Amino acid sequence: MTDLSEFDDIPGTTLFTAQRSRKGYWLNQFCMSLMKAENRERFKADERAYLDEWPMTEAQKQAVLARDYNAAIAEGGNIYFLAKIFATDGKSYQYAAGTMTGMTQEEYAEMMLRGGRSIEGVRSRKEGS
Amino acid sequence: MARITAGVTSSHVPAIAAAWDQGRADDDYWRPIFAGFDWSKKWIARNMPDVVILVYNDHASAFSLELIPTFAIGCADRFEIADEGYGPRPVPPVEGHADLAWHIAQSTILDEFDMTIINKLDVDHGLTVPLTLMFGQPEAWPTRIIPVPVNVVQYPPPTGNRCYLLGQAIRRAVESFPENLNVHVWGTGGMSHQLQGPRAGLINTEFDTAFLDRLTTNPEALRKLPHVEYVREAGSEAIELVMWLVMRGALGEHVRELYRFYHVPTSNTALGHIVLEPTS
Numbered sequence: 001m002t003d004l005s006e007f008d009d010i011p012g013t014t015l016f017t018a019q020r021s022r023k024g025y026w027l028n029q030f031c032m033s034l035m036k037a038e039n040r041e042r043f044k045a046d047e048r049a050y051l052d053e054w055p056m057t058e059a060q061k062q063a064v065l066a067r068d069y070n071a072a073i074a075e076g077g078n079i080y081f082l083a084k085i086f087a088t089d090g091k092s093y094q095y096a097a098g099t100m101t102g103m104t105q106e107e108y109a110e111m112m113l114r115g116g117r118s119i120e121g122v123r124s125r126k127e128g129s
Numbered sequence: 130m131a132r133i134t135a136g137v138t139s140s141h142v143p144a145i146a147a148a149w150d151q152g153r154a155d156d157d158y159w160r161p162i163f164a165g166f167d168w169s170k171k172w173i174a175r176n177m178p179d180v181v182i183l184v185y186n187d188h189a190s191a192f193s194l195e196l197i198p199t200f201a202i203g204c205a206d207r208f209e210i211a212d213e214g215y216g217p218r219p220v221p222p223v224e225g226h227a228d229l230a231w232h233i234a235q236s237t238i239l240d241e242f243d244m245t246i247i248n249k250l251d252v253d254h255g256l257t258v259p260l261t262l263m264f265g266q267p268e269a270w271p272t273r274i275i276p277v278p279v280n281v282v283q284y285p286p287p288t289g290n291r292c293y294l295l296g297q298a299i300r301r302a303v304e305s306f307p308e309n310l311n312v313h314v315w316g317t318g319g320m321s322h323q324l325q326g327p328r329a330g331l332i333n334t335e336f337d338t339a340f341l342d343r344l345t346t347n348p349e350a351l352r353k354l355p356h357v358e359y360v361r362e363a364g365s366e367a368i369e370l371v372m373w374l375v376m377r378g379a380l381g382e383h384v385r386e387l388y389r390f391y392h393v394p395t396s397n398t399a400l401g402h403i404v405l406e407p408t409s
Binding site: 009034 | 144193194195211282283284321323324329333356357364365366393394396397
């Protein structure tokens with residue numbers, strides 16, 4: 001078996017492994033459908049009805065409706081697929097990334113302007129470094 | 130005979146496309162980023178390639194989870210601009226070089242790299258942002274482009290070493306193409322960035338600077354760098370940097386650094402750009 005467990009030691013980070021890809025298949029394929037303008041219109045007109053056309057879990061649908069990107073990633077979503085949702089909302093990667101950190105948009109933008117999040121203390125869960 | 134005369138790397142942050150396309154390139158935030166390519170624009174105008182082999186990753190634009198090629202090559206005459214959810218970018222379509230692309234596909238496959246051949250490929254910001262940075266907004270792109278998409282989305286991506294070896298195979302392929310062509314190889318993506326989870330916004334300038342240095346001084350060390358080190362030190366999306374090693378492998382053993390630009394922040398990302406010239 002391919003052992004990707006060493007990645008689990010990295011805090012605050014979720015890798016798109018085979019297991020997560022299988023779990024998130026329909027969530028991510030729903031996201032892909034938003035690359036077509038007509039689908040974006042149908043989704044915006046009635047998000048719930050559009051989501052119900054897809055064999056997604058309720059937890060996946062709720063994560064999309066709430067725009068809770070951490071929850072969506074926990075349900076197997078991948079950021080490049082989820083980007084189709086925030087693109088449909090007219091939002092940027094910086095906006096979406098900011099929402100996942102627990103910071104306000106202003107705080108996140110300010111952190112980036114100051115040079116971004118420091119690596120110190122977020123390398124390893126085990127070593128706390 | 131075709132020959133590889135230069136390697137270029139650049140981040141391909143989508144916000145650069147948005148800033149350019151929406152006329153914000155002269156804002157205080159963006160001006161220094163575009164200015165970081167002024168030297169490169171002048172340099173490439175004097176050394177215009179006939180063909181750029183452009184190594185990039187598709188961001189769930191052309192490839193969904195239905196089909197995930199590890200290494201692929203665009204062999205068509207023309208590639209359209211993808212609609213990534215905001216509508217397609219208002220930039221020219223990409224003209225390919227089918228003769229050279231097919232030659233590279235055949236040569237690398239017989240060289241034991243199992244390339245996926247693509248005849249229809251809509252290209253996303255991964256490919257078009259570096260073109261904007263290097264060429265601005267021409268009526269048509271001034272060079273032909275051979276897209277080489279690499280999977281860095283679904284784990285595991287190819288190793289850095291495998292990317293380097295593919296670069297070497299691409300060099301052998303180009304050098305066996307009979308037509309007299311000036312060819313560049315570009316590696317795109319990176320540098321440090323993490324777009325997801327509570328650790329989003331990570332930037333590690335020390336890692337990035339060492340990576341830029343080692344492209345010239347110690348590419349052997351970069352070949353051995355495991356995936357986990359990219360992710361741990363420079364963020365989950367910094368794994369894109371393995372694609373720079375395709376470029377590096379294609380340049381041969383020794384290179385000279387002609388230019389470097391590094392800027393933080395570019396949206397969530399540390400933008401890195403380097404121009405290398407083979408000397409061996």
